[in-house]
Amino acid sequence: MYGHGAMTEAELNEKYPNRPHNHSKTLPFHDLYLTLFNPLNENKKKPSGPVTARKKVGPFGAPSTPNDIRRSIIERFISRWRKEVGNDIYPAFRLIVPEKDRDRGMYGLRETTLGKLFVRVMKIDKNSEDGYNLLHWKLPGIKASSAMAGDFAGRCFEVISKRPMRATPGNMTIAEVNELLDRLSVAQKEENQQPIVEEFYKRMNAEELLWLIRMILRQMKIGATEKTIFESWHPDAENLFNISSSLRRVCWELYDPDVRLVGTQRGINLMQCFQPQLAAFQMRSMDIMVSRMNPTEDDPVFWIEEKLDGERMQLHMIEDEEIPGGKRFGFWSRKAKDYTYLYGKDFSDETAALTRYLKDAFNVGVRNIILDGEMITWNPAEDTVVPFGHLKTAALSEQANPYAEGNRPLYRVFDCLYLNDTDLTQYTLRKRREALEASVNTIHRRMEIHEYFEATKASDIEPHLRRVVAEASEGLVLKNPRSRYRLNERNDDWIKVKPEYMTEFGEELDCVVIGGYYGSGHRGGRLSSFMCGLRVDDDIRASSQGTNPQKCYSFFKVGGGFSASDYAEVRHQTEGKWIDWDAKNPPKEWIELGGGWERQFEKPDVWIKPEDSIVLSVKAASVTTTDQFRTLVTLRFPRFKKIRTDKDWKSALSVHEFNSLKQRAETEKHEKQFKIDDARRKRTSRKRKRGLVVQGQDEHVTTPYAGPATKVFEGLSFFVLSEALKPQKSSKADLEQLIKANGGNVVASEKDSKTLLVADRNLVKVASLQKRDERNIVRPCWLFDCIKQGELLPFEPQHLFYTISTDAGKFDDAVDEYGDSYARDATPDELLTLFNRMPSRSIAANDSATDNKSVAYDTPIENGDTISVPQLIEQLHLENQLDTLPGWMFHGVRVYCTGALAETRRRLDFAGAHISEDLDDASLTHVIIPADSARAKEIRQAIASKKRLPRLCIPAWVEDSWREKTRLDEDRYAPP
Structure with missing residues (x-):
């Protein structure tokens, strides 16, 4: 009935004795979209803000906002379910928020496979128009709605509507759909899945199938978040889900809104994945971080731990007399992904990458335990940590051949949260550590208790930081030993400390993409830079007129550091989800720009909803004030680092989180504050321009008759x-x-x-x-x-x-x-005419003490203002234009090269870098070392004592940056 494997009704009753039981059959499946999904989506289209004539008015004259209507729709559905079905809403919630259902396995179906199945089920030719449209759903399609390009479920709806087995909604109940989906999740192979898909096709109309496909893909987009749905079900629902990651528990334990969670019910439980505590971002100074550890005169101690480059993992162990060894294990990642299949379910699991080695890891008397730690990859030959990306490969290799000498998973434990039926999260870290050390034994290079160092003052931190730099480690974490464990919180009891490389902003920022800009030159015809935003927090949104939980403030624009493969991944993740920016009808409910809606500073060419978007990890030199972005600050020299595939818009940086981080960030020294002149402000208040490319000067521009045939006029x-x-x-x-x-x-x-x-x-x-x-x-x-x-x-x-x-x-x-x-793009003749139309501009002598010359700006300069060379360079940086000029790619880089790297040195020199011949040069920013060099360890130790830490890179960093025509992120090119 619920898809719990082989569990019978009697077993469910035994395991969940207080679970609710429905008194009637579940509602028809089509009621989900007729009474819930469709009304929610219609409500989503309504404008929010001040009361207007179009808006409904609620009781006693109060305005009925879209948010009020949204809650009313959900509560009405829940009320009807309670009345007509009963108190067990789990069958419906599994279909309403399928991405939160951990009890049903993955289907192993993505869009391409589903498209093939429907082509076979409907018996259509894969080369026909409809067959093509299904199998190439990301493309506009042959005679298909361009609005459905990139929306697989919408494309399926278009095709199925032409040949439905039913013209009216079918008679399948929600329970029947769940039963078939359970069968689909265990079928796995296409030949076993096809009969199930065929049954759905026979018993559902096109609109029912559209929503079914969205459920299978876990891409619902119903116009309401799970937070709103949980709150409508029970006031403690979201909290319970956060500590258990169990939709079933939310439905079965919180079916009575008047019964609240109290005491231990609000804590963690064995074999229930919870959301772990997180470390706060790095603060302005070591002294401030130490003060946040709440030292006392009697107890000034704080702890220093090495920050590990792996995957956060929680280990659960319980007694089970029915299995060999009497102990059963569970492993979950921070994102609640179950990795028990990989690391092992018991001591005798022959396919386990870890548990088979843990027979002596627990002291006598340990009946059950929950550990918090980091799963990392270890190279036994080198006796060193391997970067995170190799973790799963190492675990699979260990499963297949446990006697091989290759990389292996190593579990580093730093906390004990549950021991012998006792929740330890309310105890201090010091007490939890005592419990850990009394319960767990180190198994060398398999499971180890993570080392920590006691400290009492800020000066104790730097030697440890230098050590981890010399060992090519991630950084440090400071911990308050007097603190309790706070689930799903990022607070000052744990603080990350990363090495400050030169003047870069100390913390990587994970921000959601909300806009895109088309490029020119070799980036022409594609999105080449992106606007990133900060999520608007609940209290800010509540005090404003907006109600959309996805609303974002514009923050910065980034275009440097992307490789061709990075752009390809961005296109893959966002295909068909971009919306043209309409300056007369901007997406006020989703995005706020600098300058307000009248001026719309830095408006993108296209925009995207956060729920459809991706999260980028970006690093920058510093934060600077500006009126060009809604946040009133922006990043100076932002550079793309990586795509955070493990994060969505809900876990991206918010306004409050960034403000907290900004207050702690170290103020960059010896850097001039750049101020945008009045003329530039006027220019950017108008429509955003493309980068200037002169036709006839680009080797890729061809004449109309000599160029290859295109499809630019297709359909016209x-x-x-x-x-x-x-x-x-x-x-x-x-x-x-x-x-x-x-x-x-x-x-x-x-x-x-x-x-x-x-x-x-x-x-x-x-x-x-x-x-x-x-x-x-x-x-x-x-x-x-x-x-x-x-x-x-x-x-x-x-x-x-x-x-x-x-x-x-x-x-x-x-x-x-x-x-x-x-x-x-302008032609040379047009450019000459354009310049002749412009008024003459002022060129003033440079008053600074530097030898830079003052140059004219690229827009009219009013009131006799001028702009200097450093200002022009900085502005080009901000506009993401300097990065694409070969002669400026490595501007500002001071590099020391080891070994015979003549070609690398030539390219660095040509691209604006300064080549230093002295490793002791205090101004070094980078050290280039061959990948196979035996000097890596020696050089790391040599630079660890430097006040300003240079980056270590292999020559491929220079070569790949040259090939991609942009300076790439150095972290990808660290020597082994």
Whole structure:
């Protein structure tokens, strides 16, 4: 009934004696979307904010906001379930929030496999239009709605609607759907899954199948978060889920809203995964961090632990007389993923990568225990830690061949949270450590108690930090031994300390992407930089007019450090989810920009909902004030580090979390504060421009006739009325051939109102069309520009031979006040004309003591203001433009190279780096060392004593950065 493997009803009753039982059959499956999902999605589309005439008014004249309506819809469904079905809502919640259901296994089905199954079930040709659309769901498709591109469930709905087995909703109940989904999760192989999918297809209509597919993919998007759903069910539901990760427990233990969790019920339990305590971000100074340890005169001690580069893991062990050894294990990651299959379920598990070695790990008398620690990868040959990415490979290798000398998993334990039926989270860390050491024995290089050092003052920290740098470790964690364990909290009792490499911001920031900007040059035609935002916290949102829990403030723009594979991964994760930015109708419910909605500073070309987006880990030099972003601060020189595939928008950085971090960040010394001049503010308040590329100067730009055929005009029809006169003479036949070669369709009539009319001369037919004043007429130069750019461009005034009166001024927004296009690359002639239109600008002498020359800025300079070379360089950094210039790629880098690295040195020198011949150079930022060099350990020890710690990289960092035309993150290129 509930998909609990072989457990019978009697066994369920024995294990959960107080669970509720329903008095009637579950509701029909279609009631889920008719009475819950669809109303929630309709409500999501409604605007929020001040009460308007469109808004409903609640009781006693109170406004009924979308948030109120959302809760009302959910509570109405729950109330109906209680009345018509009973108090056990677990069957429904498994389908409403399937991503939170840990009791049903993964289906092993992704979009591609599901598409193949439906193609076979519906007996359609995979090469037909519908077959193509299903199997290539990320693409716009053949005669398919472009709105469904990237939405697999929506694409399935389009195809199934043409050939449904049922035109009306089916008669399947929620219980029946759950039963079939349980069978689907254990079937695994496609030949076993196909009959189950076929049964669904026969018994459901197209809309039911759309929601079923979303449940299988765990991509619901119902217009409400699980937080709202849990709160509507029971006031303690979210808390219980956080400590247990069990949807079943939430439903079965909290079915009565009047019965609250008390005492030990709010704590952790054996074999129930909980959300662990997290370490706070690094603070401004060592002294401040030590003060947060709450030292007393009698007890000033704090602990220093090495920060491990692995995966957070909790180990549960209980007595079980039915298995060999009498002990059963469970392993869960921080994200509640069950890894018991990998590390082992008992001492005799022959497929275990760990537990088979733990027979002597627990002292006599330990009946049950929960340990908190880090699973890392160990290289026994080198007797050293291996980077995190090798962990699962090492565990699988250990499973297959336990006697091999390859990498192996090693569990480092640093906390004991439960012992012999006693929850220890309310005890101090010092007491928990005593329990750990009294209960657990170290098994060398298999399971070890993590070492800590006692300290009493800030100066005790630096020697340990230098040591971990010399050993290529992650950093340190400071812990307060007087603190209790706080579930799912990040607080000052644990604080991370990472080495400060040069002037970089000490903490990596994990921020959600909310916008994108199209690039130019070798990045042309694709999103090349991204706007990241901070989540708006509940209290900020409650005090404002917005109610959307996903709302974000614009924070910074990042474009440096992405490799080709990084861009490919971003495209894969966000395909079909980008929405064009409409300045007249901006997504106020989702995003707030700097300058307000009137000025819209730094507005992106496209935007994306946080729930559809990704989280990027970014590092930066410092934080600086600005009015260009809604946060009123931004990152200085942000650089992409990695995509956080283990995080979603809900775990990305929030406004409050960042403000707390910002207050603690060390103020960067000897750095000038850059202030944006008034002219620049005016420029960025207008529509965002593309980077400047001069046609004819880019080796990739081709003439219309010499270039390869494209699909730039695919789906468009053209009626060519005359030859082209500018920018080059081309006959009418040549134009028609050009349109066809680039995917367009040529017709001989203007009857279809969607047909584009093309002319460059005022012929009789053209004059007749102008007289009617019904249709715009496009110049052939627009065709040439689209082909050169590789995309359909918006019309500019110069592109129109004739503009109908109702469209007068409509196309002026495509260019700036001087006629410079916001979307199209300029030609040399256009650029010269553009410069001639601009007013002359001031060039003043440089008053600074440096030898830098003052240069003119790229926008008009008012009031005699000028901008210096350092300011210009910094502005180019902020605009992500300097990074793509080969001669500036390594600007600011001071590097020492070991070994024969002549080619590496040449590229560094050409790209703006300073080559130092002295390893003792106090200003070194980087040391390049061959991957196979025997000097790695020696050099690490040599630089560990430096006040400013340089980065250690292998030559591939320089080579790959040169190839990708951007400076890549150094952490990927640390020597082994």
